[in-house]
Amino acid sequence: MTQSVEIICVGTELLLGDILNSNAQFLAQELAKLGIAHYYQTVVGDNPERIKGVVRIARDRSQLLIFTGGLGPTPDDLTHETLADCFGVPLVEHPEILEDIARKFAQRGHILTANNHKQASLPEGAEILTNDSGSAPGIIWQPLPGLTILTFPGVPAEMQRMWREVAVPYLRSQGWGNTTIYSRTLRFWGISESALAEKVNSFFDLQNPTVAPYVNHGEVKLRVSARADSTAAAQQLIAPIEQQLRQIGGLDCYGANDDSLASVVGALLKTAQATLAVAESCTGGGLGASLTAVPGSSSYFWGGVISYDNAIKVRLLNVDEHDLAEQGAVSHTIAKQMAEGVRSRLGTTWGLSITGIAGPDGGTADKPVGLVYVGLAGPNGVQSFEHQFGALRGRTWIRNLSAATALDHLRRQLLIKLE
């Protein structure tokens, strides 16, 4: 018997188009990874009668119903009480849930309210699907023989953690998902999707593993996916292909999976026992923020100066006032002086700087929006690099690309020094 699964997302905000249904995509991808077929996704508003109607339809055609949303403390959060109603059981308050919510609230200095009692009440017979990152727990429930219901909050971060840590192990224990699809994503910087595609074209015809290109936020990725009976078996299929792709990608392939340019640069700095300081103009702290997003970054990242105003460039980074006046803040000269300045002021091995025009205003004919200079000062002197990211995609795009590109310049420097 093929067991059929469906996803039911509860929330009027989805019907109003306030948010994209990213939860449905996440669950769809996760089910695919587990090799579990699901045939329907339904979105319904915070309306008990319509939710009931959807549940009646779903329970007749599927064996596993996965709900997201409607677990909050407010009156329009109705998932659990409506499910209890559907299957003719009462709601039962679980003191342990209330205590757990109270403890989490205490940490943030919030007080428990009457509304929270609602979140502690689950359909009779349902087990708690624990939520370690939020207040509302979900349920694991078999209201009828051969019918399993899982509920998750609508908050993606909470839902995803609960799925990975509780739901997946439970489903496997119940015999769901006996084949597995395992993927590795190779990450590239400094090469366009089309240029990379040209190099690895032949790989796109592979059947198992498959190789597919993706691009987002200026970064190109290659996803290598294998289907097998076990993760280990899938990894064995992927390993040789990954090796060939890395060889072809060369320095442009900076990492895989959860690697970020910041985490890779961090690892290289650690290996070299080197330290880093940053001087930021148009990114306004974004470079430092991405570096310190990496746990343990304090062992190599010392800090920096956000020199948004030109006076700060002079006062805290020893930038030369005359050069500033003559060349302008967005120039090779000032990028170099900022990198040297922050390196000497903070006493680090490396100094990395960014100065550019993020827009929407401030662009001129010879210095248009999207023009960015990166400065890199190190043991062997200082360099600078000019980039033109264009005005089209706007301020956030330019700022993100500037920070990533600066990290990439440092990464390549550190790799060269390793050779």
Next chain:
Amino acid sequence: MTQSVEIICVGTELLLGDILNSNAQFLAQELAKLGIAHYYQTVVGDNPERIKGVVRIARDRSQLLIFTGGLGPTPDDLTHETLADCFGVPLVEHPEILEDIARKFAQRGHILTANNHKQASLPEGAEILTNDSGSAPGIIWQPLPGLTILTFPGVPAEMQRMWREVAVPYLRSQGWGNTTIYSRTLRFWGISESALAEKVNSFFDLQNPTVAPYVNHGEVKLRVSARADSTAAAQQLIAPIEQQLRQIGGLDCYGANDDSLASVVGALLKTAQATLAVAESCTGGGLGASLTAVPGSSSYFWGGVISYDNAIKVRLLNVDEHDLAEQGAVSHTIAKQMAEGVRSRLGTTWGLSITGIAGPDGGTADKPVGLVYVGLAGPNGVQSFEHQFGALRGRTWIRNLSAATALDHLRRQLLIKLE
């Protein structure tokens, strides 16, 4: 009679999670703008039996069915033939569609294939919903009295143009969407969803406008939506409710719609002709990044110091080494000294600092992960604030909440000074 609408998206790629269902969000937003209520969204794969099942359910509960996807030339594009089958009518080939496709292909130097005849065949009695930007047309069809079916290709650009240019005028001509729904979202900081819900509980029973709470990234929102004949009329319904909610929310309500804490603080600084500098430890630049995400922020934000390493706190922020040793970097004392230090070093009206433990490591019994101090130095001296965000939600959550909370402290200061 309330006319009910539903959206049915056909495509296995949605069930595999390969793509986000942005078509459903687009149509949801468009329907909301037209004041047309829709109660269900369904995703189903390219499978005739399951598509039929979905159509049977939908035609019994709705008067308007909007389909996307399954209009392409390949064998797994089944929407039109399955619909014809559902309502027991044959497919009829439309030569004018074939000619149109041939003409479009000629422009791109493509040749017509047998597959394209499929795209030229529509259910008997259906009108053509012309597609000027792609090959596959949709249909406008009333297979039963009181039931209208619209179909669109899955390609967003084609679907959106067809919706705006053909479907909307048709629907209006049929008496749909003679009202409009307009919404305002009030944004709150420093109050939990449940606490705010308690205060405004009575508003949740309103019918027009409606008031609904949302929460994400630690921020609580109230969405006020009104249905009326015109946007102006809807705004008139919303205005008094918004005023009451703002009164109840008090200082916790920081703005509406696209406001961010950074943009609101920026506006207040401009009004006060004041300037700001930041000193960041655990946020590593995130506070500066959020401030400079606002276009034009250079008029009030001068920059700052990322003092990730303690030595930098001493060297660039005049933090006292002995206090640092005695009290530790994460303390009221050091938060104050960082704020004063950056204010005097950069010569700004205000100095805002953050020092805390973002984790996952570095926590102790008396200084656990999630403990954060905010320092605020200004014309009337310096203050500091202690916050415990908890370790639960992790490093990114703590860093984001720290930056937002720091901005909120400055916002409240600036508002008090305005009074």
